[in-house]
Amino acid sequence: xxxxxTLQAAAAVALLTLAQAAxxxxxxxxxxKSSMASMTPEQAAAIFLGKSxxxxxxxxxxxxxxxxxxxxxxxxxSKAAGKxxxxxxxxxxxxxxxxxxxxxxxxPTAADVKKHVAANVDAIGYIEKSAVDSTVKVVLxxx
Amino acid sequence: MSEKKLRRLPLAxxxxxxxxxxxxxxxxxxxxxxxxxxxxxxxxHSSTNDVEFNYPGQGGGAGTTPNMSPDSKLAVQGSYKFxxxxxxxTQVMARYDAxxxxxxxxxxxxxxxxxxxxxxxxxxxxxxxxxxxxxxxxVGYANTTVRPNLDVYGQVPTDQFExxxxxxxxxxxxxxxxxTLYAGDSKADYASAFxxxxxxxxxxxxxxxxxxxxxxxxxxxxxxxxxxxxxxSKISLTSDSVNGLLALGAQATGLGILNSSPAxxxxxxxxxxxxxxxxxxxxxxxxxxxxxxxxxxxxxxxxGEYTKRxxxxxxxxxxxxxxNVGYRVGKFTPYIGFSRLTVNSANVTATTxxxxxxxxxxxxxxxxxxxxxxxxxxxxxxxQRTITLGxxxxxxxNVALKAQWDQIHKPADSxxxxxxxxxxxxxxxxxxxxxxxxxxxxxxxDFVF
Numbered sequence: 001x002x003x004x005x006t007l008q009a010a011a012a013v014a015l016l017t018l019a020q021a022a023x024x025x026x027x028x029x030x031x032x033k034s035s036m037a038s039m040t041p042e043q044a045a046a047i048f049l050g051k052s053x054x055x056x057x058x059x060x061x062x063x064x065x066x067x068x069x070x071x072x073x074x075x076x077x078s079k080a081a082g083k084x085x086x087x088x089x090x091x092x093x094x095x096x097x098x099x100x101x102x103x104x105x106x107x108p109t110a111a112d113v114k115k116h117v118a119a120n121v122d123a124i125g126y127i128e129k130s131a132v133d134s135t136v137k138v139v140l141x142x143x
Numbered sequence: 144m145s146e147k148k149l150r151r152l153p154l155a156x157x158x159x160x161x162x163x164x165x166x167x168x169x170x171x172x173x174x175x176x177x178x179x180x181x182x183x184x185x186x187x188h189s190s191t192n193d194v195e196f197n198y199p200g201q202g203g204g205a206g207t208t209p210n211m212s213p214d215s216k217l218a219v220q221g222s223y224k225f226x227x228x229x230x231x232x233t234q235v236m237a238r239y240d241a242x243x244x245x246x247x248x249x250x251x252x253x254x255x256x257x258x259x260x261x262x263x264x265x266x267x268x269x270x271x272x273x274x275x276x277x278x279x280x281x282v283g284y285a286n287t288t289v290r291p292n293l294d295v296y297g298q299v300p301t302d303q304f305e306x307x308x309x310x311x312x313x314x315x316x317x318x319x320x321x322x323t324l325y326a327g328d329s330k331a332d333y334a335s336a337f338x339x340x341x342x343x344x345x346x347x348x349x350x351x352x353x354x355x356x357x358x359x360x361x362x363x364x365x366x367x368x369x370x371x372x373x374x375x376s377k378i379s380l381t382s383d384s385v386n387g388l389l390a391l392g393a394q395a396t397g398l399g400i401l402n403s404s405p406a407x408x409x410x411x412x413x414x415x416x417x418x419x420x421x422x423x424x425x426x427x428x429x430x431x432x433x434x435x436x437x438x439x440x441x442x443x444x445x446x447g448e449y450t451k452r453x454x455x456x457x458x459x460x461x462x463x464x465x466x467n468v469g470y471r472v473g474k475f476t477p478y479i480g481f482s483r484l485t486v487n488s489a490n491v492t493a494t495t496x497x498x499x500x501x502x503x504x505x506x507x508x509x510x511x512x513x514x515x516x517x518x519x520x521x522x523x524x525x526x527q528r529t530i531t532l533g534x535x536x537x538x539x540x541n542v543a544l545k546a547q548w549d550q551i552h553k554p555a556d557s558x559x560x561x562x563x564x565x566x567x568x569x570x571x572x573x574x575x576x577x578x579x580x581x582x583x584x585x586x587x588x589d590f591v592f
Contacts, residue, residue, distance in 0.1 A: 042317055042364050051319050051362055053260065053312065060260040062227065068540060082441065086474070086537040093591045094285040097181055098270050098278035099232055099251060102222055105174035 025129035026075045028140035029114070030055075031121045039139040045081035047124060049091050050101040055122060063104035064116040064125040072110070076126045079142040168592060175224040183283040185214030185587030193574040194561035196583050198290065199297040202243035202334035202346060204562050205583075212239035214290060214587050216281060218250065228257040236281065241332035241346035250303055263310045271304040271329060272358045275370045275435035275448050278302070283589030287444055287478055287535055289547045290585075292465035294482035294529055297560045298452045299431060300349045301331035317364035326355045329376070335522050338565040339384055340514065347382040352426065366440025373432045378456060380424035384519045388418040388512060395508045410505050414512040421491045422519050427456035442471040444478075457491035459523040467531070474538065480531035484560065489523045518566050521575065527559035528552050533585075542590045549583040 028044045030036055035057050046052040047061045055061045066073040068085060077083050083091070095101040107113055113125035118135040125136075132138055168179030187205040189196040197204025197213045204213050216238035224230045231254045237247040253267025270278030280291040280302060306327015313320045334346040356374030363369075396411030398404075433450035447466035454460065465482030493516055533547030553559035555578045563571050 046319065052314060053257070053263075054314075058260060060228070060257060085540050086543075087439075089540055089591065090285050093181060093282055094279050096179060097218070097220060097234070097282045097285065097591075099234070099253065099255075099265070100278075102177060102224075102230070106170060 024071060024075055025141055025143040026072050026079070026126050027129040027132050027138045028076075028080070028124065028126045028142070029117050029132065029136040030124050030139050031117055032135070032137045033121050034137060034139075036139050041080040041140065041142055044124070044126075044140055045077075045083075048077070048104060048126075049081055049083070049088065050095040050103070053101065055124065059122045062116075062120050062123045064113050064123065065104040065106045066110070066113065066126070067106060067108060072126060072128050076142060080140075177222050178219070179592060180217070180219040181282050181284055181589070181591045182217040183214050183587050183589045184211070185283075185289065185585060186211050187213050188584045190582040191574070191579070193570045194558070194563050194581075196581070197239075197562050199293065199560050199562075200241055200300055200331065200333040201239050201562070202241050203239075203337070212243075214283070214585065215239070218281065220251075230255050238281065241334040243334070261312045263312075264307065265310075266307040268303055268305045269308070271302060271325070271354070271374075272323065272356070272372060273299045273302075273374055273431045274372065274433045274450055275437065275446070282591075283545070283587060284541070284543055284591045287446075287469045287476060288467060288480065288531065288533060289545050289587045292448075292463075292467070292480065292482050292529075292531075293560050294484040294527065295433075295448050295450050295463040295465050297484065297525070298450065298461055298463050300333045301329045301351065304329035304351070304354055306354065319362045321358075321360045321362075323358040324356070325358070325374075326353075328352050329354055334562070336563045336566055339518050340567045341565065342387065344383045347380055347384075350379045350381075351376040351429070352379065353377050366438055368437045368439075370435040370437075371433070373430070375428065375430040377426040378424060378429040378454065378458065379426055380456070380458075382422075382519070384515065385418065385422045385424075388422065388515045388519075389415060391508060391511055391515070392416075392418060398504070406505060407508075410508050414508065417494050417512065417516060421494060421516055422457055424456040424458070427454060427458075429454040429456070429458065444469040444471065444476060451487075454490060457489070457520060457523065459486045459525070460488040460490060461486055461525070465529075469535070474536055476535040476537075478531070478533055478535070481529070482531070483528040484526060486523060486526050486557075489520070491520065493517045493520050514567070521558065521566055524557045524575070525560055526554055526557045541592060542588060545585070545587045545589065547585045547587075549585070551581045551583060553579055553581070 043056055047063055053060055077088050092103045107116055110127035110131040113127050114136050117123040117125045170177050186209045187196060188209045189205050192206040195204035195206055218234055218236035220234040222230055222232040234251040235247050236250045237245045239245060251269045253265050253269045256264045258264050272278050276291050279285050280296055304327040308323050308325035310321055310323040329351040331349050332346040333349055336344055338344055354376035358372040361369045392411050392415030395414055396408050399407030399411055430453045433448055435448035437446040445468050449464045452461045461484060463484045465480060467478055467480035469476045469478035495513055530550045536544045538544050555576060558575055
């Protein structure tokens, strides 16, 4: 009986965790003046993983990252790129220390990402979907 | 030896302190200045003391006593963005070098200009992409294995060049193509022995001049990256052994003139001519070509390369290949690899300078020259094959621990890629002549900050 209760409790916790993870949506945002209407997860991942330095519009992308401790960052990289934090780190170590590219500028909060995106027509960032407002345009949602 | 060990201590201490204190790289508030770095603290144990295991070119390596010099290193990189399209980068690295010391050196110092969104131009001193991971081969954290595969990367004595490169990026569908053209000069010190016949040897110096290369990559969405590269240059070599032989020839000639001995003058001339014909390397052609593929998707991480070195000097023509397969299980990535380095052509073979049955002073000079030339040409004998088994453990977001076992098989009449303390010593000659299997155990901690 005790075991059954434990299992039930564990199942409940697992479901709750799943539900929380599912509810966390991350929006990839650009400047409202950007000509882009939408992006694929692959296009967004290519920019944030240094594979491509240009936006689909052909302009040089100016990306901003959230800190490693941020949940939105983990969701963005795992859902859009299929990469764990360690894999992202290894990818950037490869690019940085071969002198090919530098990682996106890191800003502390979603508000700073919005400020960055609102200030530059070629900027790109990602934030929790709940933080989206009219200063930015959503081109992709991952969850 | 003990003073060399002492030189390692500061590095080990610095690396540990840095690693424990630094959680992330530094970025100035405006995002324009960045300071970051990487390093490795590693120890290697080899099953033999006849020769030493190292990263080819280093002045010494590991025997049966665990040794930290082959893999341990520390590098710091600073970059500054002057404008969104113009930046400068410098990287200073300390690793065990050809002079058996840890002396920090400026690996890179270059300016980068994003001329167009798809076109990048760089100038200065920077990493040379001879093979697939050449320009980040020292960054243990960015690689699955403890070190890049030596059967392939041991063919190239350098990993940087001074000059410029132009990279064009092109996206076609979901594939990103990169084409890099580079040109410049490169140089590196390279040690292969401490002594020869008891005489102390300093490291040799390689120069690659008029280096020109093309590097093509295609990165696909499914995690597959293909790479092809070619480079050619003119190689020149400065070596104590070769200079010693030229001095020996001049000495015999001089002594012959002094003593009015045409026979001794003849021996001296023969030594000089033979050394010039076989060993003196000035502006000789050398080329590197390589094809590679890597696949990194979900839990699989697979890579392989097929590479060739060609030259018209006494540096042997070689073929090196490897394949490595890893599978992520949580934070662990166990891997297995196979590789081989083959000598296709020695290009230059030894000549007997002087027939040996002669009178006293002539014999001494002739013997010295014959064995001297032969010992330099022995560096052509580097065939070996390797089986690698290991695991990477991503213990923290910026720290990876690795343990690796390499079983190296070298055929008879080959040094493999091992470092010889004195190639003429009896136990090393026995190693050269016989088929041998050497087991190498490595543990390392790689970090980025």
